[in-house]
Amino acid sequence: VLGGVLFDLDGVITDTAELHYQAWKELADELGIPFDREYNEKLKGVDRMASLKLILQNGDRKFSLEDMQRLADRKNERYRELLLTLTPEALLPGVRKLLKALRRDGIRIALASASRNAATVLDRLGVTDLFDFVADAGAVALQKPDAEIFLNAAEGLGVHPLRCIGIEDAEAGVVAIHRAGMQAVGIGTEETLPDADHHVSSPAELNPAL
Ligand code: B16
Ligand code: MG
Numbered sequence: 788v789l790g791g792v793l794f795d796l797d798g799v800i801t802d803t804a805e806l807h808y809q810a811w812k813e814l815a816d817e818l819g820i821p822f823d824r825e826y827n828e829k830l831k832g833v834d835r836m837a838s839l840k841l842i843l844q845n846g847d848r849k850f851s852l853e854d855m856q857r858l859a860d861r862k863n864e865r866y867r868e869l870l871l872t873l874t875p876e877a878l879l880p881g882v883r884k885l886l887k888a889l890r891r892d893g894i895r896i897a898l899a900s901a902s903r904n905a906a907t908v909l910d911r912l913g914v915t916d917l918f919d920f921v922a923d924a925g926a927v928a929l930q931k932p933d934a935e936i937f938l939n940a941a942e943g944l945g946v947h948p949l950r951c952i953g954i955e956d957a958e959a960g961v962v963a964i965h966r967a968g969m970q971a972v973g974i975g976t977e978e979t980l981p982d983a984d985h986h987v988s989s990p991a992e993l994n995p996a997l
Pocket of ligand 1: 795796797798804807830831832833834835838863899900901902903904905924
């Protein structure tokens, strides 16, 4: 029996990818490194430092670890400024209804996002109260496609992983869900998420009440 549903954040609950893009773009422009929306797709679900390294690959300068930390911090400050523009209207269609329907059915709800800003995003979207647990991305040693963040989320809910499902829009996330022993719902298609057990084009399609 289903006991818990674990949500990815970006691409599932809201589209923060555009705000990440704007913040990275400003940094890349300053550094004179080419960066566009297509390349930004590679950063989805990838943590902050790994994202920075992917961007710096396209430049010819070498940076020390301290320099890279400063660049990552600078991007994050800009990203957090941009998060102030986020409102409940930025929730993807059907998400609030789905969260409420799950709660009504006694199913526990957790967030399993690689973002260290996840709690802030949920606050801005006005859905913090609808989550029983938010996994701490900062405490995770192994990123998706490792299972760690999904296992932490299930543990935080107190629900056995085999009684949880995960919802993801990125293939690395789908692999992580499977490694955690859970069924994976993919927001996407057979082409974009070949390993997902079920596909929907939007969270609205998951609403049991619709
Ligand atoms: P932060 P998700 C991920 O969120 C984003 O997809 C990814 O682009 C971002 O770099 C990562 O969070 C880290 O975010 O800099 O806020 O810690 O899809 O796992 O919800
Ligand atoms: Mg995502």
